[in-house]
Amino acid sequence: MQKVEAIIRPEKLQVVKMALEELNHAGMTLTEVRGHGIQRGITEQWRGRSFAVEYLTKVKVELVVADGDVAEVVDRIIEAARTGEVGDGKIFVTPVTSAVRIRTGERDDAAL
Ligand SMILES: Nc1ncnc2c1ncn2[C@@H]1O[C@H](COP(=O)(O)OP(=O)(O)OP(=O)(O)O)[C@@H](O)[C@H]1O
Numbered sequence: 001m002q003k004v005e006a007i008i009r010p011e012k013l014q015v016v017k018m019a020l021e022e023l024n025h026a027g028m029t030l031t032e033v034r035g036h037g038i039q040r041g042i043t044e045q046w047r048g049r050s051f052a053v054e055y056l057t058k059v060k061v062e063l064v065v066a067d068g069d070v071a072e073v074v075d076r077i078i079e080a081a082r083t084g085e086v087g088d089g090k091i092f093v094t095p096v097t098s099a100v101r102i103r104t105g106e107r108d109d110a111a112l
């Protein structure tokens, strides 16, 4: 199992959700987050001056998926979330060592 953590533009959430629902993925967690990337949140330019907007609001989408589903989930998110402009976001993939469905006690892939 792997956790796919995608930090995306809030306005892309709907289209990302639709793209993921097509894959019939069962569970997902959404969080409103604030952060910055390599531009350090500096987005506004006015008369040649830059204004620091230190932390920009993004949405974090987390899905724990079976190893064989990672590539497709990541590809779908990229396709749905990309504008080509700075600030499109980032995807991190990390290993998950165990999962449990509390109601049934099912474990690992069966718990997803
Ligand atoms: N290295 C990182 N670690 C943790 N979170 C990050 C990291 N890089 C980006 N993020 C998160 O992702 C959000 C979007 O980042 P962003 O897309 O601006 O990345 P970037 O590296 O600046 O790429 P780009 O040049 O395309 O803007 C940030 O606001 C922050 O919440």
Ligand SMILES: [Mg+2]
Pocket: 036, 037, 038, 039, 040, 086, 087, 088
């Ligand atoms: Mg950036």
